[in-house]
Amino acid sequence: MKTLGILGGMSAASTQIYYRELCRLTAEHLGGLHSPELLIRSVDFADIETLQMEGNWGRAGERLNAEAKALERGGAELLILATNTMHKVAAQMMDGVGIPLLHIADATASRIAAAGLRSPGLMATAFTMEQSFYTDRLAAAGLDVILPDDADRAETHRIIYDELCRHIVGEASRQAYVGIAERLVARGADCLILGCTEVGMLLDQGNVSVPVFDTTLVHCEAAMALAW
Numbered sequence: 001m002k003t004l005g006i007l008g009g010m011s012a013a014s015t016q017i018y019y020r021e022l023c024r025l026t027a028e029h030l031g032g033l034h035s036p037e038l039l040i041r042s043v044d045f046a047d048i049e050t051l052q053m054e055g056n057w058g059r060a061g062e063r064l065n066a067e068a069k070a071l072e073r074g075g076a077e078l079l080i081l082a083t084n085t086m087h088k089v090a091a092q093m094m095d096g097v098g099i100p101l102l103h104i105a106d107a108t109a110s111r112i113a114a115a116g117l118r119s120p121g122l123m124a125t126a127f128t129m130e131q132s133f134y135t136d137r138l139a140a141a142g143l144d145v146i147l148p149d150d151a152d153r154a155e156t157h158r159i160i161y162d163e164l165c166r167h168i169v170g171e172a173s174r175q176a177y178v179g180i181a182e183r184l185v186a187r188g189a190d191c192l193i194l195g196c197t198e199v200g201m202l203l204d205q206g207n208v209s210v211p212v213f214d215t216t217l218v219h220c221e222a223a224m225a226l227a228w
Contacts, residue, residue, distance in 0.1 A: 001036065002226070003037040003038070003075050004037065004038050004039070004076065004079075004227055005040075005041070005068075005072070005077075005078065005079045005080065006022075006038060006041070006082050007064060007071060007079065008041070008082035009041075009043040009044065009045050010082065010083035010085070011198060013164060013165055013166075013167050013198055013201070014083065014197030014198045015040070015042055017197070018080070019040065021216070021220040022220050025220060036224070039071050039074045043063070043067060048086070049161070058092070060086065060089055064081070064086060064093040065092060065093050068094060068097045068101075069097055071099075072097055072098060078099060078100055078226055079097070079101045079102070080102055080219060082216075082219075083197055084104055084196050085124070085128050087104055088127060090133075103137070104215050105134050105137040108215050108218050108219075109137060109140075109141035110222075111222075112143060112191060112193075113141055113143070115191070115211060119146055120189060120190070121145075121148070121184030121191070121192045121210075122135070122146070123148065123192065123193070123199055123203070124194075124195030124196045124199070125157050125161075125196050128195050128196065129147050129156070129195070135147075138193075146187055146188060146189045149183075152183065155176055156177070156199075159173045159176065159177065160196050160198055164198035165198060169202065174202045174207070177199070177202045181208050189210060190210055190211075191211040191212070191213060192210055192212050192213065193213050194212060194215055197215060197216045200214040200216055
C-alpha cells in the first residue's frame with residue numbers, strides 16, 4: 001500500500017472525516033487489523049483563513065508548498081489536499097514537489113461523468129463557487145455546473161465558516177442547505193456536488209432528491225483506489 005500524504009486542517013473538522021473514512025475504506029477492503037499508511041500535516045486554519053480574506057493567495061500557496069514538500073520528505077507517495085477551496089493554489093503548492101497530487105475536482109468530475117450525469121449543482125465556499133479555478137475543471141470534464149443564486153451562495157458560505165468549520169451542526173442550517181439544494185434541482189441540477197469538505201456534515205443522500213457527490217468521500221475513495 002502506498003503512503004498517502006494528507007495536507008489538512010482546512011478545516012480540522014473535515015480532516016477528521018478524511019482520517020475516519022480512509023481507515024474505514026482500508027478495513028473494508030483488506031479486513032483484519034489493516035489500516036492505511038498515512039502522513040498528516042494539519043495546519044492552523046485561522047492563519048489560512050486570514051490569508052483567504054486578505055486575498056493573499058500567493059502567501060497561502062507558499063505555505064502549502066512548504067507543507068507538501070515536508071510530506072514528500074517524510075515518505076508520502078501520493079498527496080491529498082483535504083480542502084476544496086485551497087485547490088485554488090494547487091499549482092503553486094506542487095511547485096518542486098515530485099509526488100503526484102490527486103485533485104479533488106478531477107476525482108469528483110470523473111465520478112459524475114461515470115454516472116452519466118451532466119448538470120451538477122455546486123454548494124461550496126464563495127471562493128469555490130464564484131472563482132474559476134474549480135468550475136473550469138468541472139467544465140473541462142464536460143459538466144454544466146449550476147450555481148446557487150447570490151443570496152444562497154452567501155448563506156452557503158456563511159454556514160461553512162461560522163458553523164461547520166467550528167464543528168457546529170444545527171438543524172436550522174441543515175434545513176437552509178436542504179432548501180438551497182432543492183432550488184438547484186428546480187433549476188435543472190441532475191446531481192449535487194458537496195463542494196466544500198464540510199458540507200457533508202449537513203447534506204447527504206438522505207435529504208437530497210438527486211444523486212449526491214460528497215467531495216470528501218469521493219476524494220478518499222479515489223485516493224485509496226490509487227494506493228492499493
